[in-house]
Amino acid sequence: MSRMTRVLAGGLAAAAVAGVCTAVAGGGSPAAADRASEPVVIGHRGASGLRPEHTLAAYRMAISQGADYIEPDIVATKDRRLVARHDNWLADSTDVEQHPEFADRRKTKTVDGVTRTDWFTEDFTLAELRTLRTEERIPATRPDNVVFNGLEPIPTLEEVLELARQHGVGVYPETKHPTYFDELGLSMEEPLVATLRRYGFDGPGDGVYIQSFETANLRDLARMTKVPLVQLINGSGAPYDFVESGDGRTYADLVKPEGLKxxxxxxxxxxxxxxxxxxxxxxxxxxxxxxxxxxxHRRGLTVHTWTIRNENEFLPADHRQGNATAPGYRSATGDVGGWVTRLYRLGVDGVFCDDPSACVGARTAAYG
Structure with missing residues (x-):
């Protein structure tokens, strides 16, 4: 199955699943043919294990490795533009600290209940943000990526979509901190839907998903677009919109039958x-x-799990390799192929990978 076939099949499968959700909730189940026959590989923040995350270089690397989708996390600027950053704070992924002209932008804010002092995207116009240069966010774990520090600006959502269209891959944007941005009057849903539509990522079969750890913005998006939506579920805690609204449910509740329904x-x-x-x-x-x-699957939901990373630090102990007392053991590459193969055997429909080549290779070995 070619990459484009997988991308289109994945989008069409999501559409078919969405179409049967009501029937499934009533006790039916979707046919196996409603899902792609092979799991899709999503370049998590690009190939973020090999290049600083959320850079065009990372996205290009993911595409060259065979990723079916590239994943931009989306935050807003002061002038309502959408850019690709893991979070709205900047010090750990850019050189903002080296820009004295922005020294007075350093502020203390509370984002999703956590207080931090940093520079924040919503205090910069896009033109100002574009004067910054990106850096490796976790240099202790990925020291080889530091050589790429300072080479690229923060990409806009438009640039990521242009790249995806140029190379025939799907896109998988994630709205970051949507409740927080809503409270600032910088809602991301409307510009995200409009921008996706402008580039032809408009609905099922167009090679696009929208994801979020929160629920309220996905429910809003369900009324605004036909693009398949994916509810991200953390291993602990609760969606921030639940916390903000006083809803007592947690992520653990969402994986129960009633939560899935x-x-x-x-x-x-x-x-x-x-x-x-x-x-x-x-x-x-x-x-x-x-x-x-x-x-x-019984509820008609596709399953895209996260995150497959190569380093021992991020792998289950069963798949770590090398001498645990040796220097660099935590950042050394482990048995990532064996780990992702376990997940494929569970029947997942997709995997988010920091090194897409490892997941593509394991898929080829598993599915031919």
């Missing part, structure tokens, strides 16, 4: 953390798989 009323899929599919114990070793993939 509710998600199926507005979304086409879920994006659970891997530990919700295969828990790990206190030593980091894998336990018995849960029934979440099966339960989600």
């Amino acid at each position: 509710w998600i199926a009323s507005y979304a086409a899929g879920i994006g659970p953390a891997t530990n919700l599919l295969i828990p790990v114990d206190s030593t980091g070793r894998l336990g018995r798989p849960t029934t979440l993939v099966r339960d989600a």
